[in-house]
Amino acid sequence: MKRSKVLQLQPDYNVKSHDFADLAEQIVRALPREHYEITAAFLRGRPGPGEPVSKADHSVYFEFSDKSLKGMRLRAMWALYKFCRKEQFDVVICNRFKPVNMMLQLNRWLKIPLCVGISHGFGEYDRFYRRSQAKRLIDKHWRFVGVSPAVKQYLLDCQCGFTVANTYAITNAIDIEQAEALQLPRQQAREKLGLDQDARMIGALGRLVPIKGHRFLLQAFAALKDKYPNAQLAIIGAGREESRLREQIGQLGLDGRAHLLGFQENALQYVRAFDIWTMPSLAEGLGLALLEGMSGHLPVIASNVPAMLPLIEGAGGLAVKPSDVATLTAALDEYLALSDDALRAKGEQAFRYLQQNHDIEVFRQEYLDLIDSGLRQARKEHP
CATH class of the missing domain: 3.40.50.2000 (Glycogen Phosphorylase B;)
Structure with missing residues (x-):
């Protein structure tokens, strides 16, 4: 034939x-x-x-x-x-x-x-x-x-x-089996990225452009930096906003607490370096980075834009208003206040949702x- x-x-x-x-x-x-x-x-x-x-x-x-x-x-x-x-x-x-x-x-x-x-x-x-x-x-x-x-x-x-x-x-x-096989163990991922082994680490992945909402994430984290002295924030990605974000980190007093890690080849391998996965975008068609975070068994916080809201709710994550620093701060506060075991349980819930709905x-x-x-x-x- x-x-x-x-x-x-x-x-x-x-x-x-x-x-x-x-x-x-x-x-x-x-x-x-x-x-x-x-x-x-x-x-x-x-x-x-x-x-x-x-x-x-x-x-x-x-x-x-x-x-x-x-x-x-x-x-x-x-x-x-x-x-x-x-x-x-x-x-x-x-x-x-x-x-x-x-x-x-x-x-x-x-x-x-x-x-x-x-x-x-x-x-x-x-x-x-x-x-x-x-x-x-x-x-x-x-x-x-x-x-x-x-x-x-x-x-x-x-x-x-x-x-x-x-x-x-x-x-x-996403190919969940392939994604998991690529991911480095937590300690190794943090070593390669130069991150503190003992910190409660908030992560984000995406191009450094305005629509990804990273400036609002930095503001929300800054509001909690004194309440959670062990928490740190790291963003993987490169783009035209990099110098502006670095300047913002200095202005917010986040030097040593917020890290711009630049472009990383096969960035998914580092997902287990983090404890909480965030995606504060102002708009998305369907954020693949959100699924990548779930594949690393991480709890998710993301903007409630139409394409992502059903994913966040299905995964048991926290949905926030785009560009709204107050709701993003509250969501970070809720997860940072959890015990390690409770946070891991949230991550497992997100992973089960991924298996059932995005295979x-x-x-x-x-x-x-x-x-x-x-x-x-x-x-x-x-x-």
């Missing part, structure tokens, strides 16, 4: 050496090779020497410049059109807005039987012209996936071609079902 040809299109090369949370690679794993021949394509970037490549059958790197992917994108569109026409794909899976938008326009002529567009967050269709374009171009070939029920609802609320019949929620997941096998099966059923329907309509 001839294998169906699948193109998975991504905006940037970003294949990880460990794919526990690389959801594009997990989709590749979901499709049986005896039925599907998969090509991974990246609009920008390519791996350097020794860097990982996709587990797909083929990898293609268009290496478009940033400039060529702005505006009308005519040269990039023509190159993508010629490639797809030559390869005659049966399925194209588009990750994030730009690939979805390009294929919405091109599939008017390509007529690929099944196109799947994956939305990772909110705001992609806030602009009127984007909604009107989507309404004009979405047809029976298309299925759409939100990475959480909240993102699915955002798409439906746009009222521009996303319907209950063509739009799904497939919740992000990677369920994620893979839902994508396989979506693609199998979409292809069957397309072939029924065009035998």
